[in-house]
Amino acid sequence: MHAELQLDNQVCFRLYTAARLVTQAYTPMLTELGITYPQYLVLMVLWEKDCQPVNDIAHRLMLETNTVTPLLQRMEKLGIISRKRGEQDKRQHIVSLTAKGREMEQKAYDLIPTGMSEQLASCPLKLEDYQRLVQELDSIINTFKK
Amino acid sequence: MHAELQLDNQVCFRLYTAARLVTQAYTPMLTELGITYPQYLVLMVLWEKDCQPVNDIAHRLMLETNTVTPLLQRMEKLGIISRKRGEQDKRQHIVSLTAKGREMEQKAYDLIPTGMSEQLASCPLKLEDYQRLVQELDSIINTFKK
DNA sequence: ATAATTTATATCGCAAGCGATTTATTCCTA
DNA sequence: TAGGAATAAATCGCTTGCGATATAAATTAT
Numbered sequence: 001m002h003a004e005l006q007l008d009n010q011v012c013f014r015l016y017t018a019a020r021l022v023t024q025a026y027t028p029m030l031t032e033l034g035i036t037y038p039q040y041l042v043l044m045v046l047w048e049k050d051c052q053p054v055n056d057i058a059h060r061l062m063l064e065t066n067t068v069t070p071l072l073q074r075m076e077k078l079g080i081i082s083r084k085r086g087e088q089d090k091r092q093h094i095v096s097l098t099a100k101g102r103e104m105e106q107k108a109y110d111l112i113p114t115g116m117s118e119q120l121a122s123c124p125l126k127l128e129d130y131q132r133l134v135q136e137l138d139s140i141i142n143t144f145k146k
Numbered sequence: 147m148h149a150e151l152q153l154d155n156q157v158c159f160r161l162y163t164a165a166r167l168v169t170q171a172y173t174p175m176l177t178e179l180g181i182t183y184p185q186y187l188v189l190m191v192l193w194e195k196d197c198q199p200v201n202d203i204a205h206r207l208m209l210e211t212n213t214v215t216p217l218l219q220r221m222e223k224l225g226i227i228s229r230k231r232g233e234q235d236k237r238q239h240i241v242s243l244t245a246k247g248r249e250m251e252q253k254a255y256d257l258i259p260t261g262m263s264e265q266l267a268s269c270p271l272k273l274e275d276y277q278r279l280v281q282e283l284d285s286i287i288n289t290f291k292k
Numbered sequence: 293a294t295a296a297t298t299t300a301t302a303t304c305g306c307a308a309g310c311g312a313t314t315t316a317t318t319c320c321t322a
Numbered sequence: 323t324a325g326g327a328a329t330a331a332a333t334c335g336c337t338t339g340c341g342a343t344a345t346a347a348a349t350t351a352t
Contacts (some may be wrong), residue, residue, distance in 0.1 A: 002255045007190045007206065011276060012168045014283035016183075017208050019165040020309080021290035022158045027310095037162075038338065044153045054301060060153065067339050069302055074337075091300040091347045095262050109148045123289040129282060130157060136271060136279050137160035143269040144167035166339080173340095179304045184308065200331060213309050215332055220307075237330040 015140075025119050029111040033104055039075055040108070042068075046081065046097050047105045053092040062145060080104065161286075171265050179250055185221055186254070190216075192227065192243050193251045199238040208291060221245040226250060 008014055023037045030040055038061075045060050046052065058068040072095055075081045080101035086092030125133070153159055159258045163175045176186055184207075191206045192198065204214040218241055226247035232238030271279070 001193075002251065004259045005190055005251065005254055006194060007187065011280060011283075012165070012172065012183075013187060013190075014280060015161060015165040015168055016187075017173075018283045018286045018290075019158070019161040021208070021287060021306080022161055024310090025290050026158065036337065037158075041153065041159060042164075044151055044156075044159075047147075048152060055299090061336095062167070064340060065301055066303080066341080071338075073302095083174065083224060086300090093301065105148065105151065108275065109150055113150045120289065124285050125207045125282060131334070133279070133282050134157060134160060136275060137157075137164045139270050143266065144164075144171050170340090182307065201329090204331095209308095210310060211331055212333080218309075219332095232330090235318075235330080239331065253311080 026112070026115065027113040029108075032111060033107055034078065035075075035080070035104075037065070038071055039078075039080075042071060042075060043080070043101065043104060045096075046095065046101065051094055051096045053086060053094055055092075057095060062141075075101075165189055171262065172258070175254075175261040178257060180224065181221075181226070181250075183223075184217055185226075188217060188221060189226070189243075189247060189250060189254070192241065192247065196244045197240055199232060199240055201238075203241060208287070221247075 003009060026037050026040065033040075035043070037090050041061055042057060045057050045081060054065055054068055054072065057072075058065050061068070072081060072083060072093075076083055078100055081095055082098055083093045086094050149155060171187065172183050176183060179186075181189070187207055188203060191203050200211055200214055200218065203218075204211050207214070218229060218239075220228060226244055227241050228244055229239045229241050232240050232258055
């Protein structure tokens with residue numbers, strides 16, 4: 001029996017589980033918006049800076065283009081983004097928000113912070129715990145990013 | 147521009163990214179074992195206690211049976227677990243390790259702690275940071291679990 | 293300038309993850 | 323004890339995530 005191989009001793013299993021559960025907590029609000037969590041991430045990237053090539057979005061989310069491309073194709077079908085070939089560099093696909101995609105920012109703002117803080121009410125973590133958590137997660141991300 | 151909706155302010159995005167990256171860090175060792183990360187989680191559950199019904203494994207991993215059942219079917223095909231109907235309760239499928247599945251514990255022990263600590267060498271977090279991180283993640287998991 | 297290389301994106305195939313539904317068995321209850 | 327509710331597991335359909343590969347455009351080297 002190797003203690004190192006016990007589930008209870010695994011940071012990774014906790015990250016994996018916490019990520020799944022917190023993502024699930026977003027689901028009711030995101031369903032109301034008609035999108036998924038990864039689609040919401042793409043929207044946050046574009047709300048911050050519209051008109052970006054696929055690669056920039058992928059880098060920002062630390063995902064591969066083979067994940068992001070189909071995600072964007074589905075979002076295009078939903079009418080929340082549009083894609084057009086880059087003018088200087090025709091290999092690029094420039095992704096921009098449609099009016100619908102832009103309007104979703106306000107709806108998200110109305111639903112998500114409230115919805116999440118209700119669910120977080122029973123969480124014992126304080127503001128400074130979250131701040132430290134964010135730093136620790138950033139350390140882990142920086143350690144393992146390529 | 148809503149600061150609440152910026153990627154940089156999101157704990158969830160960090161959890162999602164850290165979980166993906168740390169899971170990827172396991173991949174080289176797990177590939178050598180011929181399994182995936184979720185399959186490794188199932189093995190850890192069974193190494194700790196062999197012969198469990200599908201539901202107990204799913205609860206331990208906080209996953210639904212509709213995720214775990216196909217995972218177990220793939221593991222059965224790989225020859226690392228076997229499934230048989232429960233004797234008292236014929237609805238259950240009791241999952242047990244094969245000889246191959248049992249032998250993988252030692253191989254995992256030889257590969258994974260070493261492989262991970264090599265990769266973690268450049269991580270600035272100390273033992274006490276990990277211990278606190280584990281507690282914070284457990285708080286989050288407890289807040290959001292069903 | 294032409295060929296080789298690199299870069300941007302897309303496509304393919306497979307494993308997860310999960311909501312919704314189905315099937316089989318067991319439990320409970322009238 | 324017959325019938326309905328609850329439970330265990332499986333199936334279906336869809337999205338994501340990713341390794342491997344393909345395609346097309348741009349860059350570079352010869």
